[in-house]
Structure formats: structure tokens, C-alpha cells
Amino acid sequence: MSTPSAPPTTADALSAPPHPARLGTVLLVIVTAYLMVGVDSTVVNVALPDIQRGLDFSRTGLSWVLNAYTLAFGGLLLLGGRVGDILGRRRTLTAGVLVFALSSLLGGLATDGGWLLAARALQGVGAALIAPSTLALITTNFPEGPRRHHALSVYASMAGIGGSVGLVLGGMLTSWASWRWALLINVPIGLALTLALPRFVTETPRHAGRFDAAGALTGTAGMTSLVYAFIRVSERGWSDGQALLGFGAATALLAGFVLIEARAGQPIMPLRLFADRDRAGGYVSIMLLPAGMFGAFYFLTLIGQQVLGFSPLRAGFAFLPLTLVMFTIVRLVPRLLARFGVRPVLLTGMTLITVASVWLWRLRPDDGYVTGLLGPLLLMGLGVGLSFMPLNATILARIEPREAGAASGLLQTLQWLGGTLGLSVLVTVFGTATRHATGSPADVLTHGASRAFGTGALIALAALLVAAFVIRGRRTDA
Known part of the structure; x- marks a missing residue:
């Protein structure tokens, strides 16, 4: 006579993976939450001219619409990871999604610039709770082996897809409805995720720790x-x-x-991670590269609509060549790393980004999209595709398992903060160059943007020099 089995404990309920038949739904819920974060890093880009007119921003003050989000996101990302460790990843992700949806509603209803910036900063707080929890939940919800590998590959592709989808989606919503819908669209998605997360996604165990x-x-x-x-x-x-x-x-x-x-x-940024020479060089490089690129996207959006006369939708599609080239080359990078090693691939990518930035520096008011912008966008997409994966490999190579989370979290943090700081520097160069400039609005905008692109080229060159003289790179790191 068999004895009745004991009821599952709380720890068992937390750690039990979902039924295999539900894994597709679990993956959909998790990557949708992560996709929201990536989309909102760019969804308002093509709406910036409409936001500027609607809420009376200056051209330099307009950059805060992007910076308020990325500053809060990047600055609190490591703390968000610690919150998930201590309180549980699913609980933290659900709270982040709710904050994100609420802040999107507030931003969509904004009647002045200060209101919108506060809502964007609150979005960044929500994103800082969402992003670190999603990867951990894939690890705990998917069994080791092919299922987890497939889930991780889908998850990894969402990072690049999110930014591209954001540009096109922002253009569609701004053209067909209003810039406000670029934010309001998050509300129904966030509410649906809030209902789905407790139903389909398994919670992770809590760990003792302190909030820094x-x-x-x-x-x-x-x-x-x-x-x-x-x-x-x-x-x-x-x-x-x-x-x-x-x-x-x-x-x-x-x-x-x-x-x-x-x-x-228990620091949120363990300084010992910088002790390794290659890793320290990788961190500096991965902060410098977005510093020039965020500014390039910001000014190219303004040039596309205010100089070339593109609609928001057409401006969003104008970035697609960069995205397509990047996705194509990313699929080849693992084989290139295995054959040539980290340094040759990384230096080639950074050189292409530098050349693209110098090309944009030569931009003139009478240049069209094909003659002035298409070439740099293609080169930048190729360079980005060749650069970021080798940098990730360099930073995470030979890392202690117990520090892998901190190392990857710091990687993401430096990317976002580097882009934010770089945009503010390029906006400063733009404002200084145009404060007393004369001519048509298109001439003034192009003149200031070209100066900013020149500064971006110097930042890209600095990243290239760091990679060339600091990162040694080993074939095994690939």
C-alpha cells in the first residue's frame, strides 16, 4: 500500500519548470517584456520633431526625451538586478511591467515638457526592473539543452529587433495617429503581460542580500x-x-x-571586474561606441524630417538598411571569431564605425538620402555587427561563474550610460555651433549636426585606439 505523497513545498513550487507544452507561451511572455524595453529606447526618436512642436522643446532640450529614459534605465539597471535576486525575478518583472505601463500612460497624456520627461524617467525605472529579470527567468523556466538554447537565441535577437521595430513603429504611430500613441501602445501590452506572468512563468527562489x-x-x-x-x-x-x-x-x-x-x-558595480586588462578595455570600448551612435541617430532623425522633408514613417524606414546589414553580419560573426579571433574582427568593426562617422561629418545641406546618408548607415550597421559580439566575448571571457551576472549587468549599464553621456556631449557641440549661426533652418541644422558627427568620429576613434592598444584578445575568448 503506497503512502500519499507530500504536498509540494513553496520551494518546489518556485523551482518547478512549466509543462513543456506551455514553454512556447512562456517564451512569448518573457521576450515580449524584454522587447518593450528595446522598442522604447527608439520608438520616440522619429516622433521627436512632433514632440518638439507639441510641447515647445528647444532642439537641445529635446534630447532629454531620450536621456531621461536611458539615464534612469542605465543608472538603476544593476540595482534592478539585485532587487530581482532578493525579491524574486517574476515578482520584480511584474512590478517593472506595471511601472512601465503606468509611466507610458502618463507620458501619452503629457501636456508639457516637464510632465513628459518625468514619465520617461519613470519608464526607465520600470525598464531597469524588467531587463535583468528576463534572462534569469529563461534560465529557470527552460530545461538545460536544446529548448534553453533556442529560447536564449530568440531572446538575444530581441535586443537588436527592439530598436529597429521601435523606429518603424514610432514612425507608423506618429504618421497615422499621434506621437502620444508611441507611448500609449505600451499600456494594453503591459496589462496583458501583468496578467500572463503569474499564470505562465515560474518564480525564482529568493536570495539573501543587501540593496546598494x-x-x-x-x-x-x-x-x-x-x-x-x-x-x-x-x-x-x-x-x-x-x-x-x-x-x-x-x-x-x-x-x-x-x-x-x-x-x-555587496556593491552594484564590483570594481574588481576592472582588474583584468582585456575586460577593462572592453568596458571602456563598449561605453564609447554607443556614445557616438546615439547622437548619430538623434541628429539623423532631425535631418531626415526637417532637412530632407521625410514623414515620420519614412524616417523610420530610412534606418532599415543599417538594421538589415547588422542582422546579416551578426549571423556570420561567430564563424569569423572562430577563424580569426577577437582582435581582427573587433578592429575591423570599429574602423568601419569610425569611417562612417567621418563620412557623416562631411554631410552638407544639399546631400540627399542616397548620396549623404545611405553609405554611412550601411557602414555603421556593418561595423556594429562586427564590434559588439567580440566586445561581449572579451568582457565575459574567463569570468568567475559567481560574477557572470555582475559582469554582464555592468556591460549593459555602461552601454546605456555611454550612449546617454555621448548624446549630451554631441548636443553640446551642436548647440555651441548653432548658437550664433546664420542661414536657413536647414543650413543651421546641418551645420550643427556635422560638427556633432565630427565629435562622434573622435569618440569612435578613441574606442578604436583603446581596442587596438589595450585589448590583447585571445582566440579562446571567442
């Missing part, structure tokens, strides 16, 4: 002060008192952040 709130706050506040100071300089000049105060506050806050992280028992 002091590190997260000082780091985010320091970067915000630095970006604010640059934007202020672009509007008022280098002698502006508030700009100088912002630079001083940023210096103090970021110095405090380093001291806090050096002494914290």
Missing part, C-alpha cells in the same frame, strides 16, 4: 548632473553658473560613488 541603494543613487545622480551640465552648456555657454555647478556636483557624486563601491560589502 547609496551606490545606485550617487551613480545615477552623478551621471544626471553631468548630462544636465552639458545640455546647459549647449544652451547658455561654458560660463553659465548652473552648468559649472552641475559639473562640480557630478565630480563630487561620481567620486563618492567610487568610494562607496570600493567599501561596500
Whole structure:
């Protein structure tokens, strides 16, 4: 006579994977949440001219619509990962989706610039809770082997797809309805995800730990002060008192952040990750590359609509050549890494990005899309496709398993913060170049943008030099 089995414990319920028949639904729910984050990094790009007219932003102040999101996202990303470890990944992901949906609703209803920027910052907070939890949930919900490998490959493709979908989707919604729908579309998706997550996705066990709130706050506040100071300089000049105060506050806050992280028992950014020469060079490079690219996308969006006369929809589709080339080359990169190693592939990609930036620097008001923009976009897509995977391999090579999460989280953080800081620097160059410029609006915009592209070329060159002289790269790292 058999004894009745004991009821499952809470730990069993948390760790039990879903039934194989439901794995497709589980994957759909998780990658949709991750896709929302990627889409919203670009969905408002092509809507920027409409937002500028609707809420009376200046051309330099308009960059805050992007920076408010990326600053909060990048600055709180590591803390969001720690929250998921301590409170549970599914619970954290659900909370992040709710925050994201609510902030999208608030942004879509904004009646002035300050309201929209606050909503975008709150979106960044939601994204910082969403992004770190999605990858961990795939690991715990999918059994090791082919099913997990397939899920991870789908997940990885969402990062690039999200940005591309955001550009086209933002153009469609802005052209056919209003820029507000680029934000409001997240509300029904977020509500559906909130209902689906507890039903289909298995929770992860909680782990004891501490929140490094002091590190997260000082780091985010320091970067915000630095970006604010640059934007202020672009509007008022280098002698502006508030700009100088912002630079001083940023210096103090970021110095405090380093001291806090050096002494914290469980830091959100373990400084020991920079001890390895190749990894440190990879981190610097992966921060510098988006620094020039975010600015390029920002100004190319304005040029497409305000100089070339594109509709928002056409402006979104104008970036598709970059996306198609990038996706094509990314499929070949693993074989290239296996054959040639990290350094040759990485240096080739960074060289192409630098050449594309120099090409954009030569942009003139009478250049059309084919003669002035198509070539640089194709080169940049090729360069990005060749650069980021070798950098990821370099950063994560020979990493201790217990530090893999921190290393990959820091990688994502530096990407977002690098792009934000780079955009603020390029906007400063643009504002300085156009403050006293004369001529038609198209001439002034192109003149300022070309100066910004020149600065972006110098940033890309700096990344290339770091890769060439700091990263040694080993064939086994691939």
C-alpha cells in the first residue's frame, strides 16, 4: 500500500519548470517584456520633431526625451538586478511591467515638457526592473539543452529587433495617429503581460542580500548632473553658473560613488571586474561606441524630417538598411571569431564605425538620402555587427561563474550610460555651433549636426585606439 505523497513545498513550487507544452507561451511572455524595453529606447526618436512642436522643446532640450529614459534605465539597471535576486525575478518583472505601463500612460497624456520627461524617467525605472529579470527567468523556466538554447537565441535577437521595430513603429504611430500613441501602445501590452506572468512563468527562489541603494543613487545622480551640465552648456555657454555647478556636483557624486563601491560589502558595480586588462578595455570600448551612435541617430532623425522633408514613417524606414546589414553580419560573426579571433574582427568593426562617422561629418545641406546618408548607415550597421559580439566575448571571457551576472549587468549599464553621456556631449557641440549661426533652418541644422558627427568620429576613434592598444584578445575568448 503506497503512502500519499507530500504536498509540494513553496520551494518546489518556485523551482518547478512549466509543462513543456506551455514553454512556447512562456517564451512569448518573457521576450515580449524584454522587447518593450528595446522598442522604447527608439520608438520616440522619429516622433521627436512632433514632440518638439507639441510641447515647445528647444532642439537641445529635446534630447532629454531620450536621456531621461536611458539615464534612469542605465543608472538603476544593476540595482534592478539585485532587487530581482532578493525579491524574486517574476515578482520584480511584474512590478517593472506595471511601472512601465503606468509611466507610458502618463507620458501619452503629457501636456508639457516637464510632465513628459518625468514619465520617461519613470519608464526607465520600470525598464531597469524588467531587463535583468528576463534572462534569469529563461534560465529557470527552460530545461538545460536544446529548448534553453533556442529560447536564449530568440531572446538575444530581441535586443537588436527592439530598436529597429521601435523606429518603424514610432514612425507608423506618429504618421497615422499621434506621437502620444508611441507611448500609449505600451499600456494594453503591459496589462496583458501583468496578467500572463503569474499564470505562465515560474518564480525564482529568493536570495539573501543587501540593496546598494547609496551606490545606485550617487551613480545615477552623478551621471544626471553631468548630462544636465552639458545640455546647459549647449544652451547658455561654458560660463553659465548652473552648468559649472552641475559639473562640480557630478565630480563630487561620481567620486563618492567610487568610494562607496570600493567599501561596500555587496556593491552594484564590483570594481574588481576592472582588474583584468582585456575586460577593462572592453568596458571602456563598449561605453564609447554607443556614445557616438546615439547622437548619430538623434541628429539623423532631425535631418531626415526637417532637412530632407521625410514623414515620420519614412524616417523610420530610412534606418532599415543599417538594421538589415547588422542582422546579416551578426549571423556570420561567430564563424569569423572562430577563424580569426577577437582582435581582427573587433578592429575591423570599429574602423568601419569610425569611417562612417567621418563620412557623416562631411554631410552638407544639399546631400540627399542616397548620396549623404545611405553609405554611412550601411557602414555603421556593418561595423556594429562586427564590434559588439567580440566586445561581449572579451568582457565575459574567463569570468568567475559567481560574477557572470555582475559582469554582464555592468556591460549593459555602461552601454546605456555611454550612449546617454555621448548624446549630451554631441548636443553640446551642436548647440555651441548653432548658437550664433546664420542661414536657413536647414543650413543651421546641418551645420550643427556635422560638427556633432565630427565629435562622434573622435569618440569612435578613441574606442578604436583603446581596442587596438589595450585589448590583447585571445582566440579562446571567442
